[in-house]
Amino acid sequence: MKTKPVFLAFMLSALLIASCGKRPVANGDYHNPLMRISTPDPSIMRDSDGYFYLYATEDIRNVPVFRSRNLVEWEQIGVCFTEETRPKWGTEEAGIWAPDINKIDGRYVLYYTRAAAFCRGTCGIGVAVADNPAGPFTDIGPIIQADSIGVENSIDQCYVEDEGKKYIIWGSFEGIYAIELADDGLALRHGAEKVQVAGGGYEASNILKRGGYYYYFASIEGCCAGAESTYKVVVGKSDNLFGPYITPEGESMMRYRPSVILHGDSVFAGTGHNAEVVTDDEGNDWLLYHAFLKKEPQLGRVLCLDRLVWRNGYPDIEGRIPSQTAKAPVFQAF
Numbered sequence: 001m002k003t004k005p006v007f008l009a010f011m012l013s014a015l016l017i018a019s020c021g022k023r024p025v026a027n028g029d030y031h032n033p034l035m036r037i038s039t040p041d042p043s044i045m046r047d048s049d050g051y052f053y054l055y056a057t058e059d060i061r062n063v064p065v066f067r068s069r070n071l072v073e074w075e076q077i078g079v080c081f082t083e084e085t086r087p088k089w090g091t092e093e094a095g096i097w098a099p100d101i102n103k104i105d106g107r108y109v110l111y112y113t114r115a116a117a118f119c120r121g122t123c124g125i126g127v128a129v130a131d132n133p134a135g136p137f138t139d140i141g142p143i144i145q146a147d148s149i150g151v152e153n154s155i156d157q158c159y160v161e162d163e164g165k166k167y168i169i170w171g172s173f174e175g176i177y178a179i180e181l182a183d184d185g186l187a188l189r190h191g192a193e194k195v196q197v198a199g200g201g202y203e204a205s206n207i208l209k210r211g212g213y214y215y216y217f218a219s220i221e222g223c224c225a226g227a228e229s230t231y232k233v234v235v236g237k238s239d240n241l242f243g244p245y246i247t248p249e250g251e252s253m254m255r256y257r258p259s260v261i262l263h264g265d266s267v268f269a270g271t272g273h274n275a276e277v278v279t280d281d282e283g284n285d286w287l288l289y290h291a292f293l294k295k296e297p298q299l300g301r302v303l304c305l306d307r308l309v310w311r312n313g314y315p316d317i318e319g320r321i322p323s324q325t326a327k328a329p330v331f332q333a334f
Helices: 004-020
Strands: 029-031 045-046 052-055 065-068 075-079 096-105 109-115 125-130 138-145 158-162 163-169 177-179 195-198 203-210 213-220 233-239 260-262 266-271 286-292 302-311 314-317 325-327
Touching: 045 096, 045 302, 052 096, 096 158, 109 158, 138 163, 158 195, 163 203, 195 213, 233 314, 260 314, 302 325
Parallel strands: 233 266
Antiparallel strands: 029 325, 045 052, 052 065, 065 075, 096 109, 109 125, 125 138, 158 163, 163 177, 177 195, 203 213, 213 233, 233 260, 266 286, 286 302, 302 314
């Protein structure tokens, strides 16, 4: 366990790296990646102070928290946990993955995965709460564990509110499932039963409700092999939260019938695990996700941004590859 002086030194180092990694807006343009530090599996929310807050799998230990006014220029403002407060349930080697941030009844609620590589039946999903988006977060403990709920690879959760009810959507390559939460979002509703919403082969779920439809974003293939990663973002659409989700080609995602909207190219590999969709002040929708730079995979999974375009009732990304330079989102002064 790190001593407090070592932890403070680590934090100062992380803050310096984050500051040096900024990619500022110039002439209304931005450049991918947005930061030259590893921020896998991003999750984002905009708070009442006008800032966007972003959280990532703990390549920066204890789950980093970043802040931005414009989705492009980010600064690290802390971490969610300390060595003393970090979740310790599950296997000893497990890390904290895929944080999912939400504001529920005035509190900041962070759902997270506690898992090690190839966890299958030993991983699970926990929840922590805070009074401030920068933390500190207090761990409540696990709400889903793979062995007891009967879903292998119980990871990569996302929170959804729909018609006055709260749900967790989760799963990785062994089927995607939903289950209802209690009113405070801190436990499963008593007696709730899981419902399968998509088949095997998908993970990193995120759901957008728009115009009376639900849009299911997921990732497929390999996330984590550096320049050889094959991760891709896929999408489906339904008129029901629980599906079936149908691809633009008319295929049901209850089977492995992915419709890719984002993949790698000669510069980026492993494009996936997108955050929540953000709409700017001009009505444009934006997708944050992680990717490897093929020439610098040692940087880890870096943060990228691209605008969604809508075609025939489905979201897409121009060219279906990451942009290197593009027009930035527009947000008025708050």
